[in-house]
Amino acid sequence: MIDALESWLRTAATRVHVEAASLTALDQAIGDGDHGTNLDRGFGAIVAMLDAQGPVDPSQPPAAAAADLLRRAGRTLISTVGGAAGPLYGTAFVRGAGALANGATASPAEAFVVALEAACGGIAGLGKATAGEKTMLDALLPAAAAARTALDAGGDSAAVTAAAASAASAGMEATIPMLATKGRASYLGERSIGHQDPGATSAALLLGVLADVARR
Amino acid sequence: MIDALESWLRTAATRVHVEAASLTALDQAIGDGDHGTNLDRGFGAIVAMLDAQGPVDPSQPPAAAAADLLRRAGRTLISTVGGAAGPLYGTAFVRGAGALANGATASPAEAFVVALEAACGGIAGLGKATAGEKTMLDALLPAAAAARTALDAGGDSAAVTAAAASAASAGMEATIPMLATKGRASYLGERSIGHQDPGATSAALLLGVLADVARR
Amino acid sequence: MATNAPSRMKKLINQVESIVPESLAGLAAAHPEVVKIDAANNVVLRAGGPRRGKVALVSGGGSGHEPLHGGFVGLGMLDAACAGNVFTSPVPDQMEAATRAVDGGAGVLHIVKNYTGDVLNFQMAADLVAGDIEVASVVTNDDVAVQDSLYTAGRRGVGGTVLVEKIAGAHGEAGGSLADVTATAVKVNARARSMGLALTSCIVPAAGTPTFELGDDEVEVGIGIHGEPGRRREKLAPVDDLAEWLVEPIVSDLGLTRGDSVLAFVNGMGGSPLIELYVAFNSVAKILAGRGISISRSLVGSYITSLEMAGFSVTLLKLDDDLVRWWDAPVHTAALRWGV
Amino acid sequence: MATNAPSRMKKLINQVESIVPESLAGLAAAHPEVVKIDAANNVVLRAGGPRRGKVALVSGGGSGHEPLHGGFVGLGMLDAACAGNVFTSPVPDQMEAATRAVDGGAGVLHIVKNYTGDVLNFQMAADLVAGDIEVASVVTNDDVAVQDSLYTAGRRGVGGTVLVEKIAGAHGEAGGSLADVTATAVKVNARARSMGLALTSCIVPAAGTPTFELGDDEVEVGIGIHGEPGRRREKLAPVDDLAEWLVEPIVSDLGLTRGDSVLAFVNGMGGSPLIELYVAFNSVAKILAGRGISISRSLVGSYITSLEMAGFSVTLLKLDDDLVRWWDAPVHTAALRWGV
């Protein structure tokens, strides 16, 4: 599990770096043109943190080790990303880590669903946003719901993360016609309609990478 | 004579207004892009001065009347043009007026030559420039010399002003290969070579108009 | 087509990554008697601080708005400013470091411009020092271009923030308590309104291209300070009209009436020269005179900017005697100085 | 192609013809305690002048360089400034009116930037008051980009002019005689050198198009302050290199050596934001430190500009104790203020 988590973070960092310019371009349209740069800086810091860390303590139970790693990744985002996305993604990771730590006995698939739900709760609580406000939540909430359904249907972690990923990218596309009522895009009022939300896009990207990793 | 002088000033004002943009364009290349605007403002003020003036006092001798008008035109340039061209052209007019006043008995042709020579002297004295420094003098000095030659050959005012005008435009074109050593263009050093001097261009324009007027 | 601009990013920089630290180093090198830099955290600190027993004022935000905020650190204004990356709010670690560095035992006031990122990061920083240091926060939201409704993140903090920092800073310098200084900051924010427009976009260094495209004859009205597009686009018009577009919504939102006295602040967005800003101030003065509103204090210059954006904003602060007294009080920062 | 600029003139103005008078009116409206305007002559006068028995300082030149000169009228600096049309020196009538308006019986010093137009018009104005008022003139010529030779009109007056006005103004405020104040102005000019470069051209309003075209990756090195082209064109480079191109000729022309102490002035040309100017100042500070030259005073900002041109200039003044004392003396103008 810890290996899957680490390879998710490393692969995500690579993908974020590749997509940084296009994420920033989306943010130029309805924001201030820094979302890709911000996340690229944060995930670069996570990779540096991973490279610096010593070997995992074998005595530590796997769920605790994974929770610990995810928490440190969240803290790194909070300390390096800035803007709105830093606290939001950082808190999401930290809350997800908390869920992992509690659900020590859960299957990988169930642990993921619980962590994703906790992450959504963290973002919604901090950002005071709900579904339909043209934010990252519009990718993440449908993803969590789809993952839960797949889990209830007996799906393994590959199936559950795949369900989450496709729901996230559908949710991402669904932000295009939305009127933004949170974040910078809300300043544009009607002019925010017709543009895809950068945060929803990065959220779908992160879940897409997770599904790829889980499929291996 | 006074009528010829007034129609020269009025026609010159019209031509300067028409050519203002191209004079300014020349000044953009090797100066600061205001020569046309400056002269247009000055000659516009001369026209306003002419419109405002009462009828010429009939008791005043024609040479004195012409000198007086030319002096007021020069003062107007000094008070409205600014930059280098304002004092230089203004002084030229004032000195020319002085020459007219002294040469009360001279023929129109002779009076013009004497006035043009005095004008050159005024510009050279104030601007400390000599031939070949890429200034208005490179149009005016050859013009004065050609006018004097035409006068000695018995030319009338039409012939004399025509000689001055063609020498001035030849002198204007001759400024293109010159290296500027006076005025703003001198800051460009070698880069001033290959551009026609705006002041020489406006000087040729003024003498060209005078020749047209004298031909009538 | 006559253009007066590079078609690619042209800036006085070494590398994109080093702009903020090098600019802060330049600030400290130019004003060693006023500020020092915590280079590890990109925090500008008042020289000779912390001051025991004095309420400390901390602000911060994305870079690209200079002189805001670092240029306002010094006597009678801020004790510290946190510099984020260009247009990106700083991280909680920076605000925590600044807050701990300036605490003089009398509490610390966080002055936060109302943007989701700034609000969330300052909030996290306050949590990090909770228990150790008493922290109060004021969120500035003076931009009338944004409706303050359920349908937005609320009005943005723009030009009024400069006035909050000056006036609350003066109250802090005079020994006001955390509650008093906070109340003054809240009062200034409540009586200040702003609106801005842009003649050009600006280029975020890391992005390398303009944040928005604007037609040759268009102005973007109702912009913020991050190069974000505004509320609407209009055809370029005489500055008397542009000023009217900005002043009218401010006057009506503030409910200013004949006889009221204001501080009028005409701010340049970074690329508009002073000759134009004074022409714009003249337009604003004519409009206010026509409405019987008197300008008893004024500020003209580029104090809260969007990189090299051309354009201007207008901020009006409804004055009373206290506010005038605090405004006139001595200030010694890199960007604002008088009385000392 | 990502461009961040209008392809036609976009300025905060009403009409081209009214820019100068409206900008002066705005200056007076914003700073009534500092200046008043002689609108008939486009002259900025110190409020409450003339001062009996005080040597009066008068400067002036084309507009488009704001805050120079009108922004430097006030206590401890200029008594009057004559504003010509954009980039066109004022006419003698203006300088005459200014000189007569400020004369306090102790004589008047004309501070003239070395451009043919300015020199000739100030000279004519001096002739017009000769006999009535004692006038002395100082011609500033600190621009090392121009060789001071028979082959030029001589070095241009640029950034050093600001320092001459501040320091001679302080001596005048302190009651120096016309001869003393003139000597101080001459001394500052002799010890100051400048050089500038441009990242963009600028648009003279009456012309409506940029004075010169510059490639996307080019910088114009050795520019003056009238948007005129410079001495040479280079490829855009890191600001550390750009600063070296400016500082090296200044240092060698002034013959600065290890241990010398200077005032370092990094000036913006009008369109370059403060974040970049501080990055540039940091480069200059590194270069001087490397040469063992210490910066004991500094000035960073857009004080002598070319409309909206992007770029910067560096001015170094070799200091001595007198110059430091005059520099530190109180000044209260629209653009420079301290000690009061």
Ligand SMILES: Nc1ncnc2c1ncn2[C@@H]1O[C@H](COP(=O)(O)OP(=O)(O)O)[C@@H](O)[C@H]1O
């Ligand atoms: N209140 C909020 N709740 C949830 N997500 C938000 C909120 N505000 C902004 N976001 C997300 O953050 C994204 C912007 O992130 P970023 O550009 O990095 O920050 P900033 O807007 O501060 O520049 C938006 O696209 C949106 O998805």
Ligand SMILES: Nc1ncnc2c1ncn2[C@@H]1O[C@H](COP(=O)(O)OP(=O)(O)O)[C@@H](O)[C@H]1O
């Ligand atoms: N010292 C001088 N002697 C004679 N003519 C001069 C001198 N300096 C400049 N000029 C003329 O003045 C012209 C520039 O006039 P203008 O652009 O109106 O003034 P400015 O250079 O002050 O902007 C030049 O083209 C040149 O012909």
Ligand SMILES: [Mg+2]
């Ligand atoms: Mg953003």
Ligand SMILES: [Mg+2]
């Ligand atoms: Mg010119």
Ligand SMILES: [Mg+2]
């Ligand atoms: Mg941002």
Ligand SMILES: [Mg+2]
């Ligand atoms: Mg000129």
